[in-house]
């Protein structure tokens with residue numbers, strides 16, 4: 001039996017708006033409650049990295065008073081991270097470029113730091129404790145504020161040459177007339193299928209007077225349509241909302257179907273705010289993707305699962321620490 005009291009770690013998931021904290025043990029169990037705190041922005045709109053480090057230090061101190069913690073912290077960050085140096089290379093949502101975040105935490109808190117991009121941490125959690133436990137080849141996919149994922153191939157996480165594999169959301173579908181994407185390109189898949197794209201399509205339907213229901217729902221929000229409103233309208237049988245979501249699902253299935261055809265995957269795990277908000281959305285992708293798969297075997301065997309945790313990236317941040325310390329999941333790490 002593992003010593004449960006000893007194998008606890010503070011995990012942190014830093015998004016564009018909030019940072020989430022949780023103490024997680026080596027069985028993947030959350031100890032106590034999760035804690036969510038806002039990310040502080042400086043006057044120039046850039047997230048305050050010094051303040052974030054202080055927040056982590058404070059949470060560590062509090063957690064240490066409650067449980068016997070490993071001298072380490074696991075971090076999930078909403079951008080590209082150099083795992084070897086702990087540097088946040090590019091984090092558009094925090095307006096960070098080349099912030100030595102891992103080193104800052106290490107120096108200020110005096111603990112080991114494991115830090116990686118959120119999609120990679122989420123894939124690790126799914127492989128170790130979640131839906132993809134024991135699965136050999138799978139793709140973690142997030143549909144939320146953004147659209148992207150991470151690969152797990154031949155029983156291990158797969159980062160590619162630079163650790164950036166899984167950026168399939170940034171393939172331009174329309175590089176001429178498409179909307180600008182946060183990555184600097186135009187017309188990426190993400191600009192058609194992520195939460196903001198669903199909201200924008202809903203807004204267009206409202207402007208064209210295609211949906212009275214969306215207009216009614218948006219009236220309580222200064223006529224601004226949100227993605228959850230489009231789902232709410234869909235649930236109520238609204239035709240415009242149905243068209244919007246079927247189009248989004250078509251594009252996602254075309255995109256993910258290409259990944260399955262390329263890599264012969266066993267499973268796709270779908271997470272992120274949009275997927276977590278609608279059971280139907282995931283079920284529909286599960287059905288519809290079969291139309292985009294080349295082989296009978298893939299159509300028959302491909303599994304589509306939902307995110308296993310409230311926040312798989314948070315669980316994965318803890319798993320990353322355990323894996324690096326040789327406690328559990330070490331064989332799942334990239335070679």
Ligand SMILES: [Zn+2]
Nearest residue numbers: 170181183188
């Ligand atoms: Zn892009």
